[in-house]
Amino acid sequence: MxxxxxxxxxxxxxxxxxxxxxxxxxxxxxxxxxxxxxxxxxxxxxxxxxxxxxxxxxxxxxxxxxxxxxxxxxxxxxxxxxxxxxxxxxxxxxxxxxxxxxxxxxxxxxxxxxxxxxxxxxxxxxxxxxxxxxxxxxxxxxxxxxxxxxxxxxxxxxxxLSLPSVSDSLNYLNAKGVEDASEALLAAYGYAPLRVEEALSGDESISYRDFSDGMQALLAGDANMQAQALANKWQGNAQQIALWCQQMAHDKYMKRQQAVDFERYIACVEAVKTLEHAGVNKSMVLFGLLKQFQR
Ligand SMILES: [Zn+2]
Incomplete structure (x- = not known):
């Protein structure tokens, strides 16, 4: 071994x-x-x-x-x-x-x-x-x-034991055949390379790749339909999606320091909290959140 x-x-x-x-x-x-x-x-x-x-x-x-x-x-x-x-x-x-x-x-x-x-x-x-x-x-x-x-x-x-360095993790994932390994992908799984590996092996119901593809389509496409479709599709993993959105907004804010990213970040933090309550309409919460990213 x-x-x-x-x-x-x-x-x-x-x-x-x-x-x-x-x-x-x-x-x-x-x-x-x-x-x-x-x-x-x-x-x-x-x-x-x-x-x-x-x-x-x-x-x-x-x-x-x-x-x-x-x-x-x-x-x-x-x-x-x-x-x-x-x-x-x-x-x-x-x-x-x-x-x-x-x-x-x-x-x-x-x-x-x-x-x-x-x-x-x-x-x-x-x-x-x-x-x-x-x-x-x-x-x-x-x-x-x-x-x-x-x-x-x-x-x-x-x-x-601490997290491996980003370069060690990316090298490892590349060697395991993850071709599009990136720091964003690592970050989505708390910089833990084995979590990325596990997620991409299909044991998890949604992968960061699905999320990032979906977000790209959302930003490129037009408005309501797209956001509603994604909200419906992702409602079973609403909490994870909201956390990923939160991280995305955080990263953007750190990079370009614009108010809109900070507002999105706050909206995500609130959504994560809301989603903790049982019986909440997850699709609706996600829809609201995704709309924020379209502005
Ligand atoms: Zn021996």
Missing amino acids: QMLPWFVATFSTLLNRYMTKKLHHGLLLTGPKGIGKNQLAVGLSNALLCKQPSTDGPCEQCQSCHLRQAGNHPDFHVLESEKQLGVDKIREGIAKLSGTAQMGGNKVLLIPRADTMTEAAANALLKTLEEPTNNTFLLLITDSINKIMPTILSRCERQI
């Missing part, structure tokens, strides 16, 4: 610390959604399980690596849940960490969405974080660090 380019340095630093026996047994990886925290954690897990890792990662050759590639390494455990991660699941996970590793190396417990732990679950995990069994590593991931209990935080080493 190739490490994400913007995490290569962090990855090898962590591995270097592991190889010099200075890696904390409880790591919390935190940072914005869509930057690949999971990939970093999985890469790290793979190296921790490998019999002869280097600072580049696992060897991919040893028995441990082969088991892991086949998806059945006995000392690698992932705790995930659809919604909340309850105490029973945590206890189950902890039980698997007791005793020596079956492969004689490390044991790794990965919790991809640590913020979904209930209070009871977090409390159950505390003791393991305080007194881990030998050769055990706990890797917790979250993009909402404010939802992690302070007691958990105080027993983990925090790895604060």
Whole structure:
């Protein structure tokens, strides 16, 4: 597995610390959604399980690596849940960490969405974080660090991961075959390249590309019909559309400092708020907003 380019340095630093026996047994990886925290954690897990890792990662050759590639390494455990991660699941996970590793190396417990732990679950995990069994590593991931209990935080080493640079992100997206990757596209997804990738893979019901094509048609074409058609088409994603409009107005204002852009921005902020209320006529709110952009 190739490490994400913007995490290569962090990855090898962590591995270097592991190889010099200075890696904390409880790591919390935190940072914005869509930057690949999971990939970093999985890469790290793979190296921790490998019999002869280097600072580049696992060897991919040893028995441990082969088991892991086949998806059945006995000392690698992932705790995930659809919604909340309850105490029973945590206890189950902890039980698997007791005793020596079956492969004689490390044991790794990965919790991809640590913020979904209930209070009871977090409390159950505390003791393991305080007194881990030998050769055990706990890797917790979250993009909402404010939802992690302070007691958990105080027993983990925090790895604060930030957004990749625009050029790193654009290079990555180009390499993934996104030909029209631009800063505007990145910005539409909070500068998180994996969110862009996910959106363009068609898992989301509306992509920024649809939005930007629609807005261009709106600005080029004539008035009411166009705005109404788009408002109807986009009402299922009204909140997202309003946020994108807001960002568009913001960017324009920052560029040319004209009052009209500021007014549009304010209208967007209000629309986003209005759209939070249940039962509001979304198509109508969007129509009003899109009209603002036609003036
Ligand atoms: Zn290996």
